[in-house]
Each structure stands twice: as C-alpha cells, then as structure tokens.
Amino acid sequence: MPDETTSEVIAGIRPSAPRRVFGTGVLYALGLLLLYVAATNPPSILYAFLLLGFGVASLYGGYRMWEVTGRMIELTEQALQLSDGTVICRTEDIQKVDRSFFAFKPSNGFLVTTKVRYPFKWAPGLWWRFGKRIGIGGVTPGSQGKFMADTLSALVAQRDGQFKELDL
Numbered sequence: 001m002p003d004e005t006t007s008e009v010i011a012g013i014r015p016s017a018p019r020r021v022f023g024t025g026v027l028y029a030l031g032l033l034l035l036y037v038a039a040t041n042p043p044s045i046l047y048a049f050l051l052l053g054f055g056v057a058s059l060y061g062g063y064r065m066w067e068v069t070g071r072m073i074e075l076t077e078q079a080l081q082l083s084d085g086t087v088i089c090r091t092e093d094i095q096k097v098d099r100s101f102f103a104f105k106p107s108n109g110f111l112v113t114t115k116v117r118y119p120f121k122w123a124p125g126l127w128w129r130f131g132k133r134i135g136i137g138g139v140t141p142g143s144q145g146k147f148m149a150d151t152l153s154a155l156v157a158q159r160d161g162q163f164k165e166l167d168l
Contacts, residue, residue: 007076010155011148012083015069015126016018019139023069025127029060031055061124068123075148077155080112080136088127089114089134097153101145109137110149 034055042048125138
C-alpha cells in the first residue's frame with residue numbers, strides 16, 4: 001500500500017540500465033536453462049520437478065527484477081521510499097546506517113538498522129527488508145549508494161544531536 005510523502009527529495013538511487021539488463025538477463029537465461037534440462041534430460045522424475053520449479057522461480061525473479069528496477073529509491077526528510085511513493089522505512093525509525101566491508105548488505109549498497117520491525121518485503125536487485133534490517137542496493141551505482149548512505153547517516157546524527165549545523 002503506497003504511502004505518499006510530500007517532502008523534497010534529498011538523494012536518490014536509480015538502477016543503471018546496463019546492470020538492470022544484465023541482472024534480468026542472467027535470471028531469464030538461468031530459468032530457460034533449467035527448464036531446458038528438465039524437459040530434455042532429467043536424471044529422474046524428482047529432479048525434473050525440482051528443475052522445473054527452480055526454472056519457473058528464476059523466470060519469475062527476472063520478471064520481478066525488471067519491474068522493480070524501473071523505479072528509483074528516494075530519500076526525503078521523512079522517509080526512505082520508492083519513486084511511486086511506497087515507503088521502505090521512516091527516517092525517525094532509523095537507528096544506524098552501515099556501509100562497512102563486513103556488513104551483510106547488497107552489492108554497491110548499504111544496510112539500515114531500524115528501531116522497529118517492518119514486515120518482510122523484497123524487491124530483487126533494488127532493496128530488501130527483513131525485521132529490523134533493510135538492505136539498499138544491488139543493480140545500483142555505488143556512487144549513488146555511497147552518497148545516500150552518507151546523507152542518511154548525517155540526517156540520523158543530526159536528529160540524535162550528535163552533530164550540529166555549522167553557523168557561518
């Protein structure tokens with residue numbers, strides 16, 4: 001259920017076209033290969049159904065990735081949201097932002113830890129949400145992810161009083 005916010009966009013992440021095409025192409029190719037093996041030379045009937053199931057799931061994953069990566073992730077003062085208005089999380093609920101090397105995060109992205117649990121949601125190649133953890137990134141450019149993570153960290157630090165605006 002989309003939740004519209006009316007704030008100005010501070011930062012955005014738009015999936016790059018070559019990565020989007022490559023990611024969906026790999027999922028479609030895997031799905032077709034699995035279906036081909038299931039139809040032509042399955043080792044047994046059990047493996048045929050297993051290959052068929054994984055092939056269909058891979059094709060569906062490619063479709064979902066293409067559909068979802070047509071959107072942009074936007075950061076406003078109120079929320080981290082998609083360009084269609086779907087809220088990923090509210091900025092007031094964010095506890096910390098982690099871009100470290102060992103963080104369990106998507107490629108070219110960052111991890112957000114929230115104070116409250118959100119329902120599970122997954123947008124292949126763009127973001128995922130599981131409990132209090134949200135992963136942003138995937139087929140997105142690293143520079144945009146880094147800028148959004150740094151901006152979000154600054155918003156959280158300012159909100160928590162760890163950092164004050166400079167008076168010039």
